[in-house]
Each structure stands twice: as C-alpha cells, then as structure tokens.
Amino acid sequence: MTSSVAQPTAVKASWAPMVALALAQVLMSFNVSALPISLSGMVDDFGVPPTAISTGIVTYGLVVAALVMTGAKLGQKFGWVLVFRVVIAVFAVAMLTMTFAPSVGFMIAAQALAGASAAIIVPSLVALIAENYHGEQQATAVGSLGSARAASGVSAFLIGGVLATYVSWRPIFGILVVLAAVVFILSFRLRSAPGSKDVKIDAVGAVLIGAAVVSLTLGFNNLNGWGVLAAEPGAPNVFGLSLAPVLVVAGVILGQGFLVWTRRRTRDGRTPLISLTVIGSKKERAAVYALFIIVGLEASLNFTIPLYIQIVQGRTPLATSVAMLPFNLTVFFSALLVVRFYKRFSTRVIARTAFILTTVALLWLSFVVTNNWETVPTILGLIVFGIGQGALVTLLFNVLVTSSPKELAGDVGSLRGVTQNLASAVGTALAGAMLVTLLGVGVTQALAGSSELPAAIQQEAGLDRINFVSNPRLREVLEGTSATPSQVDKAVQINTDARLSALRIGLVVLAAISALAIVPVGRLPRYRPGEIPDPSTVDE
Structure with a gap:
C-alpha cells in the first residue's frame, strides 16, 4: 500500500x-x-x-x-x-x-x-x-x-x-x-x-511535438469530412486513401519520435522540452489516460447535444444554451465541491466512483433520450454525467500536480494542455464520424426493407448521401423531387427513426468507453490530494 x-x-x-x-x-x-x-x-x-x-x-x-x-x-x-x-x-x-x-x-x-x-x-x-x-x-x-x-x-x-x-x-x-x-x-x-x-529550449523537440499535435488534430478533425478510410469525393487523398487517417498515423509516429528524442536528450544531460518524470510512474500515466478519456467524452457530448438541438430540431443558439445549462452548472459545482471529499476518500476511490457515474449516466441517456432534450429523465442523465465529469477533471489534474515537484509545475501544465486539446479534438471528431456512420447504416437498412421508396426516388432525393438535417429541411428537399406525399412522409419517418437510433447506439458506445476507463484509474495513488506521496512507494 x-x-x-x-x-x-x-x-x-x-x-x-x-x-x-x-x-x-x-x-x-x-x-x-x-x-x-x-x-x-x-x-x-x-x-x-x-x-x-x-x-x-x-x-x-x-x-x-x-x-x-x-x-x-x-x-x-x-x-x-x-x-x-x-x-x-x-x-x-x-x-x-x-x-x-x-x-x-x-x-x-x-x-x-x-x-x-x-x-x-x-x-x-x-x-x-x-x-x-x-x-x-x-x-x-x-x-x-x-x-x-x-x-x-x-x-x-x-x-x-x-x-x-x-x-x-x-x-x-x-x-x-x-x-x-x-x-x-x-x-x-x-x-x-x-x-x-x-533553461534551454529544445528546438528539435518543439518541432517534433508541434508537428505531431498538428497532424493528429487535423487528422481526427477531418475524419468525417475527408473519410474514415476511403477518400470522399473531392477530398485530399493518398492513392484513394483519405488523408485523415494518414495524418493520424503520421502524428503517432512523430509523437513516438518526440519521446525517443526527449529520452536521448535527457540521457545526454541536456534540458528536454518536457521532463518525462511527470509521467514517470504508472500512477501518473494512469491519470493522463483517464484525463484524456473524460475530456474526450465531454467533447463528444458537447458536440452531440448542439448537433441535435440546432441541426435536427432547428433551434437557436440561445435555446442550445438553455438546454446545456443544467449540465454546465453541474460541472461547475462538481469541480468546485469535489475537493471536500479529499479528506475522506483516496483519489482512486473518487475516480472510480466518478467513472461509474458517467457510465451509468450515458447508459441511462441511451434508454430515455428522445428528439426533445428538455425531458426530465434526459436532464437528470446530463446532471449525473456532469457530476462525474466535473469531479474527474479536477481530481486527475490534482493528482498530476501533487505527484510532481514544484519546479516541474510548468511541465505538468503543458502536459495538461496537450492532453485536453488532443482529447477534445479526438472526442469531437470520433463522435461526428460515429453518429454519421450509424445514421447512414440505419437509413440504408431501412431503405433496403422499404418497398415504398424505389431506388430511383432514393437517388433523386439523395437519400444515399444523407446527413444530419432537420425534418422540415428534409421534407423541403423531398418535395422538390418526384416523390409522392406518402413517399415523402415515409422518408422523413425513416430519417427520424434512424437519427434517434444513431444517437442511442452512440451513447452506448460512449458508455462502454467510460466503463473501460475504470481500469486505468485503478492505478491511481491511494494518497489524498494535498499530501506529499512517499517517493519510495511511487510505483507500488
């Protein structure tokens, strides 16, 4: 212990x-x-x-x-x-x-x-x-x-x-x-x-990590627009392969190059761009992994909610603000009040409990969510997720600060900045790609089993290239085709059902990711934030 x-x-x-x-x-x-x-x-x-x-x-x-x-x-x-x-x-x-x-x-x-x-x-x-x-x-x-x-x-x-x-x-x-x-x-x-x-600034390390971050961010941010694997029409490509996954792979390689270079520079007695001792123990790496996961989940939810409110429901930014208010307020109070639990529970216990809350909240939302975000069960789910998310971001950051000496606080801050920005980009991009893919699969399956919408109508209305649109906008497009009123109604209903199904499956996937995060937080330290860990037992 x-x-x-x-x-x-x-x-x-x-x-x-x-x-x-x-x-x-x-x-x-x-x-x-x-x-x-x-x-x-x-x-x-x-x-x-x-x-x-x-x-x-x-x-x-x-x-x-x-x-x-x-x-x-x-x-x-x-x-x-x-x-x-x-x-x-x-x-x-x-x-x-x-x-x-x-x-x-x-x-x-x-x-x-x-x-x-x-x-x-x-x-x-x-x-x-x-x-x-x-x-x-x-x-x-x-x-x-x-x-x-x-x-x-x-x-x-x-x-x-x-x-x-x-x-x-x-x-x-x-x-x-x-x-x-x-x-x-x-x-x-x-x-x-x-x-x-x-203090010397490692120019080579700065170029390597900068290029890695830019490559990873651009790659993940464009997965949806350029294509997950095969390039979309008109998108940049490498022999027909979407440039987005190529950039992701290049970013990973550059990131590994940065780690190799930093270790070599440290061995030579020169100042690295970041001291790898801030992630030198299993506990510190576990905190970084968990921070990446919770920020990615937050970004996914922050992308999903406005998508459904503004694009699907066609409502204003102010309406989105009101709908997000319970969640944002919960995160605010949770981040502020979690410090009161530090005296009674270890970081490991708090983190596990928080990830259990986010997992349960996402599963709950997948069952109760409808195309109306203002229902009491939906708001309750967002509040529970906000409690876990707010507590985790503060707690995990605190673990990193407490685990490192004061002179490395700047390195901890830079590690936090890279982790949160990358996690936000990855979470947003993967949520978008996943929801659009699920929507496409749902619409394709429904159309295949529908005798009311022949292939000619599907192609004329562009149903084979469907994305997230509001029902009024979809109806407007369909009414400009040769589709009959009953066919228009059928297509709108298919889109409505597929959207909701995509959302629910997407929330289940996010819940599974949240549940998997319980594994790395099991490596978090048992000491309480504000205490000084014993260096001799830092990896126990």
Whole structure:
C-alpha cells in the first residue's frame, strides 16, 4: 500500500492571487465557447461560408496544443509572473482584433494570436498555483480552475447567446478585452521565483511535438469530412486513401519520435522540452489516460447535444444554451465541491466512483433520450454525467500536480494542455464520424426493407448521401423531387427513426468507453490530494 506524508500545517495564503488565475482561465474558456455561438453572425458580416469561420476555431486549438510545451519553457526561462503579464496583454490585443475584425482573415489571425498566448497561459496557471499555494489550498486552487472553466462555458452560452441573438457577436469579444485588463492589474498580486537563464529550449523537440499535435488534430478533425478510410469525393487523398487517417498515423509516429528524442536528450544531460518524470510512474500515466478519456467524452457530448438541438430540431443558439445549462452548472459545482471529499476518500476511490457515474449516466441517456432534450429523465442523465465529469477533471489534474515537484509545475501544465486539446479534438471528431456512420447504416437498412421508396426516388432525393438535417429541411428537399406525399412522409419517418437510433447506439458506445476507463484509474495513488506521496512507494 502506498504510504504518504502529510504536509505540515502552514499559514494560509491570500486568495487574491487566485482571482487573477481563475479569471485567466475564464478568458481562454470564454473565447473558445463564444466562437461557435458567433458563427452565424460572422458568416453574415464577412460574407463567407461557415467552413471559413470554423478554420479560426480549429486554428486556436492547433496553436495552443502545438506550442504549449514550448510555452512552459519560456515561463521557466524568463519567470512566470513576467511572462504571464506579457501574454495576457497579447491576448487582449487578440480579442481587440476580434472585436473590430474587418474580414475573416483578421479573425483567423486573432485566434492564432490568442492560441499562442493561451499556450503560455495554460502552463503558467499551474506553475503560479504551485508557487502561491500548498497543501489543501493548492488542491482547492486547482479545483477552482475546473470551476472557472465550467463557469465560463455557462456565461459564454448565456451572455454570448443573448448578445449574438439581439445585438451582435462583436461585443462578446469586447468583454474579454476588459476582462484581460482586469487580469493584468490583478497579476501584480502574484509571486514566483525569477526565471533561470540556464533553461534551454529544445528546438528539435518543439518541432517534433508541434508537428505531431498538428497532424493528429487535423487528422481526427477531418475524419468525417475527408473519410474514415476511403477518400470522399473531392477530398485530399493518398492513392484513394483519405488523408485523415494518414495524418493520424503520421502524428503517432512523430509523437513516438518526440519521446525517443526527449529520452536521448535527457540521457545526454541536456534540458528536454518536457521532463518525462511527470509521467514517470504508472500512477501518473494512469491519470493522463483517464484525463484524456473524460475530456474526450465531454467533447463528444458537447458536440452531440448542439448537433441535435440546432441541426435536427432547428433551434437557436440561445435555446442550445438553455438546454446545456443544467449540465454546465453541474460541472461547475462538481469541480468546485469535489475537493471536500479529499479528506475522506483516496483519489482512486473518487475516480472510480466518478467513472461509474458517467457510465451509468450515458447508459441511462441511451434508454430515455428522445428528439426533445428538455425531458426530465434526459436532464437528470446530463446532471449525473456532469457530476462525474466535473469531479474527474479536477481530481486527475490534482493528482498530476501533487505527484510532481514544484519546479516541474510548468511541465505538468503543458502536459495538461496537450492532453485536453488532443482529447477534445479526438472526442469531437470520433463522435461526428460515429453518429454519421450509424445514421447512414440505419437509413440504408431501412431503405433496403422499404418497398415504398424505389431506388430511383432514393437517388433523386439523395437519400444515399444523407446527413444530419432537420425534418422540415428534409421534407423541403423531398418535395422538390418526384416523390409522392406518402413517399415523402415515409422518408422523413425513416430519417427520424434512424437519427434517434444513431444517437442511442452512440451513447452506448460512449458508455462502454467510460466503463473501460475504470481500469486505468485503478492505478491511481491511494494518497489524498494535498499530501506529499512517499517517493519510495511511487510505483507500488
């Protein structure tokens, strides 16, 4: 059994510095949440298709994930407080550019600049928490980051939904300019050790991990559009094979190359881009695996719900915000309150319980879900999932912070940034590909057994290329063909049934993934967050 040494009692530090760090987390999360809400407004303002706007969304995530490890080294070299202030100012410039962007090119450039800033903010939050708080206060501080992330999602959906619907999308990002100024002022309450000029930045490692992350993210994000295996018509391909899986394989190879290079650099006594000791034990690797799984599940659900509400039901972004509110509020409170259980239960017990909750919630949703998300059983399922998800993100992050020495806090932060961004991309992409595939299979099977819809009508109506559309839109398309009213009704009914079936099967698959995660969390440590693990038993 793993033993632990309780941290000695210390004078409690002021929570004022934590306000700056929590608001910095809000800055990043609010921006990410506000982008999808602003989609239709940007399309109208810039006169471009939605795919052009989505490029900005992808750009932000790519830049964060690709540069976050390099960002951690910059903080160690020049000092965390100084670097934090600089990048907060740069983030404010990016949001100012978003507010007054005259074209889609300026919007994409602004998101690239925001992503570069966030690549340093992410590890700096962890490093500055480690510098300013210890023991129980550190556990609470880490939990507040998860709560701030959830709270920013709630506020972005509500504030952004109202502004985008009744005013414009631009004031949404103007709010972030003001908030960045507040964070900059509050940053003068932060303290940290000065930077070390001896820290070297591994350029080769930075290129390898950056290329790996970009390749993996682009590959997973385009599985649905370019094809899971065979290339879709007009999509980039390699001898007929979709470029998406090729990029995924290339990303895995580049990632392995990064690990080999990092181990070699460490053996030679040179500073690596990230110290692999932060994932040196089975317990730390288990925490990373579990974090990847829960963030991927969260991304899958966050993709699925808006898909059905906005595309299938044809409702507004504000309606989506209201439907997501119970889930987002639950995540917020769960992330904040889970720290109260640290004194009574070990990380292993809490994590197992949380994954059991997410598994049960997803299975429950697969049975009770209908095309109306506002039913009480559906809301109950989302709340239960939110309890488990919010607790896990905070807990697993806390395990990584507690398991590593303070000087490696920046490396832990960069590891968190890469893990969460990759998991989000993978979860969203796989959910989209899985749901579309299941929908296609369901429609194909139904059409094969239907004598009312001959092959000629199916081809004329494009039923062999069906995707997620609302019933009114599908009916409109079908009524423009030679299909009779009864055939139109039949096709709409097939699509409705197939959509619901795809959703239910997809939720069962997600539940199975959640259940499998109970295995890696069995390797989590038995000590409680806020305690110092005994190094001699770190791998027991």
